Amino acid sequence: MTRLRVDGIVKRFDEAVALAGVSLEIRPGELYTLLGPSGCGKTTLLRVVAGLLEPDAGAIFFDDLPVDRVPPYARNVGVVFQSYAIFPHLTVRQNIAYGLRARGVGAGRMEAKVLEAARLVQIEALLDRMPAALSGGQQQRAVLARALVIEPRLLLMDEPLSNLDAHLRVQMRTLVRRLQRELGITTLYVTHDQEEALAISDAIAVMDRGRILQTGRPWELYRAPASRFVAEFLGGMNVFPGRVLAPAPGGGPVTVETALGVRWSVADRGGMAGPGPVWLGVRPESLRLESPGEPGGAGNEAHGVVRDVLFLGAVARYQVEAAPGITVTVEVHDPDFSALWKVGAAVRLRCDPGRVRILVPDS
Numbered sequence: 001m002t003r004l005r006v007d008g009i010v011k012r013f014d015e016a017v018a019l020a021g022v023s024l025e026i027r028p029g030e031l032y033t034l035l036g037p038s039g040c041g042k043t044t045l046l047r048v049v050a051g052l053l054e055p056d057a058g059a060i061f062f063d064d065l066p067v068d069r070v071p072p073y074a075r076n077v078g079v080v081f082q083s084y085a086i087f088p089h090l091t092v093r094q095n096i097a098y099g100l101r102a103r104g105v106g107a108g109r110m111e112a113k114v115l116e117a118a119r120l121v122q123i124e125a126l127l128d129r130m131p132a133a134l135s136g137g138q139q140q141r142a143v144l145a146r147a148l149v150i151e152p153r154l155l156l157m158d159e160p161l162s163n164l165d166a167h168l169r170v171q172m173r174t175l176v177r178r179l180q181r182e183l184g185i186t187t188l189y190v191t192h193d194q195e196e197a198l199a200i201s202d203a204i205a206v207m208d209r210g211r212i213l214q215t216g217r218p219w220e221l222y223r224a225p226a227s228r229f230v231a232e233f234l235g236g237m238n239v240f241p242g243r244v245l246a247p248a249p250g251g252g253p254v255t256v257e258t259a260l261g262v263r264w265s266v267a268d269r270g271g272m273a274g275p276g277p278v279w280l281g282v283r284p285e286s287l288r289l290e291s292p293g294e295p296g297g298a299g300n301e302a303h304g305v306v307r308d309v310l311f312l313g314a315v316a317r318y319q320v321e322a323a324p325g326i327t328v329t330v331e332v333h334d335p336d337f338s339a340l341w342k343v344g345a346a347v348r349l350r351c352d353p354g355r356v357r358i359l360v361p362d363s
Helices: 042-050 092-102 107-120 136-148 166-183 194-200 218-223 228-233
Strands: 004-013 016-026 031-035 057-062 077-080 154-158 186-191 203-208 211-216 238-246 254-258 263-266 276-282 288-290 300-311 315-323 326-333 346-351 356-359
Touching: 004 042, 016 042, 016 057, 016 203, 016 211, 031 042, 031 194, 042 077, 042 154, 042 186, 077 136, 092 107, 092 136, 107 136, 136 166, 166 194, 186 194, 194 218, 203 218, 203 228, 211 218, 211 228, 228 238, 228 276, 228 356, 238 326, 254 276, 263 356, 288 326, 315 346
Parallel strands: 031 186, 031 203, 077 154, 154 186
Antiparallel strands: 004 016, 004 057, 203 211, 238 254, 238 276, 254 263, 276 356, 288 346, 300 315, 300 346, 315 326
16 A cells, blocks of 8 residues: 655646645545545646646655656556546457556456456456447446556546436445455545545545645544635535624633624634634534524524425425525424425524534635
């Protein structure tokens, strides 16, 4: 298993800065995901690691050995691109064997390794088919087998599931995660799909405009986003303005005047050290809906009007206007469908002070 270290990588395209001094470290056997919107630098960084792009500054290390001057074919990395990049004139068997043939592997050993790679991705019966006779999911399995058959030091995957339908994406991400764990391959994975990132990653780096904004385990980023961008991009957190009135003595909860017209107690002060304007973040599933006529309970509260209701199977999603110009999303899991709130209903919102996070402003 290989440890990957990226140290201060800068990459420009004319006047545009694609990567602005990016650094990260991926532990051996880890599946590490670069998550962010289109144009944030994810794919550029992956191509620099693969050796397909030369950085303007910085260095790449495999197990503390610099590989900046090592050509792509000598880095021994497997790459799976967003476009399948499958050779249409070759059979599945020949596609999988392509990297082995380029390395001069003998015919007998090549066939054994192709069969093993096909078995891993469950396409043994498709080896003699042409790519045009395969579904999108089958083509992607063949491409994954081609990347794995060379026994790479690193597996690099660039939006590999984006061309598949929703059902196939779930199947393939489960397969990718299972194989990555079984084989112990250090993997750098690129996606803009937050659900995909949360489902398969050991660690995630959220990127924007050529920079890494925050790194951590999936649950760490979800529960404790450091900035408004990370909060809204990863999981659709409700974000609205407020003002810290006074620092809490002894590190306790702070009192915040919110844009909802009420004061809230906030246990997680994030990076806020004293009074001043802040952004507050609260996840949709952390809010509860109550009737305004019910006796008040514990926790922060606000009042609003239901503006929309979406039935999503196991979840009912409400859009509640909690103040002029501020609509918050509330998700109720395993709801009582005979008692859904109707559009226009007056409701009371409530949440625990420990479920609200103070977010630092994005620079």
